[in-house]
Amino acid sequence: MADTTSSVDTEDYIAIQRFPYAEAALLDRRAFQEWFALFTDDIRYVVTTQVARPAQDPTSQFAIIDEDHNALKMRVDQISDPNLTHAENPPTMTRRLVSNVEAYYGERNGVFEAQSNILLYASRPGEPETALHAGERQDTLIRDSNGFRIDKRTVNLAQAVLTSGTLSQLL
Amino acid sequence: MENNATGWVDSERGLVSRDAFISDEVYRLEMERIFNRSWIYLAHETEIPNIGDYVVRTLGNAPVIVVRDTADSVKVLLNSCRHRGAKLCRGDAGNTKNFVCPFHGWAYEIDGALRTTGFDHHFREDTDFGSMGLVPAPNVESFHGLIFANWDKNAITLRDYLGDIGWYLETFFNRTPGGMEVLAPPHRWRTKANWKIGSLNFIGDSQHSPTTHIGPSTLDSARTIRDGFRKHGQDSFHVVTDEGHGCTLTYLTPGMPEKNYHTHPDALKPLYEKSLNTDQVSMLHHLRVCVGTIFPNLSFIESQVGAGEKAVSVRLWHPVSGTEMEVLSWVFAEKEADQDYKDRVLRNGFHNFGAVGVFEQDDMELWASATSASSNPIAQQYPYSFQTALPYLDSPAEDHKWPGRAHRPADTEVAQFWFMQRWDALMRTNES
């Protein structure tokens, strides 16, 4: 995705690098609605896993989540309200580690293409095993007066089977 | 355990031993007495449309390759080399001209026949290479694109096995001349719960919906449509058929406006009339939701997803052990539907029922909790209750004109107990 664009300058890079840190902090302290406010109204939020195919074949990612603003809102509303969720009540204890940030100028002024890696550590109460989900994140960010907003997010999980069950956490 | 002549199900009292839902010993017996003798769903034909296309799945607990061979027929082959057992395919899907074993190089045709060991000259002259192909499942059949296989040579035909539930399956999978199409590879996830909870959930667990799914049912934007149903009146009942299959239907009372039908694209409606009989079209016209299970571990749901689409979703509850399953989930649409509609069906279908679906996440949390809290000797002394089946089991609805036996109301455990009774009967038979 970052093929046609060039790397951002240091000042922009630092700003873009901080953005997923702040975002991860919101999610880890379960401020889901504040997190959701970081998305534009045109958001497309996609999470993929892979089909394990022979190495000669192209990588075969396919969406397990592909949502617009409405659908993502419902997902966020569901886990935000303790009365409306079982998967997140009691809350999953999480830590999100974001790294390997790269940033490029996007198609017009104020638009950036950012990449990062995310590692989600998740511990369900009563579950002896903790879950780890690792993914590559590709974001289209738009800068406005309040900072960055996410216009498109794709998270490519490095898994063919979600071995720790379904995923009620946001990425 | 091997001699559990009295079984796990107490039909007099509507109880089922917890052992059935946690024990690895029961799991091993299930493999022998149910999964290696029943028709098990593996894949849909549209997942392997071209010659040489294959997917790797599991039949019972044996890894198998489901492949379209050069004769354009589907073969199910044990994914284990006849030499020393290595896997021919170590991924989950692909396309190939032949299967060459990476260990010592035995090569097989895509229909499984052995082409050469590479060392044929070192074998004795009387070696019967013709009998050394990949082990095929002796019975493979399709029902409107749904591929099933059975390890039992003497199995009854798939048609006979499906029996009356076939009428309903046909309505969902053969409603246009082109048939249904899988829209994406299956979502797959592991859940630390016994596989039967999934089968039971879909055959008829209406009681779980208001509590388990309080989230989506409070937030769902398609609620207005449901409210319309409430206003116009709806009917809801279980259907059970031989071999332990069943489904639960909720539909608009006949004579009421056919609101739901409008959620199918206009272009498809005339096609339904081409492929289905009048009763089936009428059923589809009025249907709000149908969830069902084909014994033992295939489930399906036809329902509204979002305001403008109806999705058919298929679920496979594959047992991994007594306390764990792997779930595969597919979403289907009519082949003739336009791409935009298919995209919406896929997105909205998986929003609800995918690996990370807003329904799924709460189901899985609670199924795992049921399995984990039952896995101890104290809990095992106290059987699970299916008692709300008992008052209704012997009084089927008399006005049911479609195949199978119907039971009202739908918020009882009749269909689930029907499933468990069939399961128990098979688990107690020992002839092979």
Ligand code: FES
């Ligand atoms: S195990 Fe396959 S060739 Fe030896």
Ligand SMILES: [Fe+2]
């Ligand atoms: Fe459910």
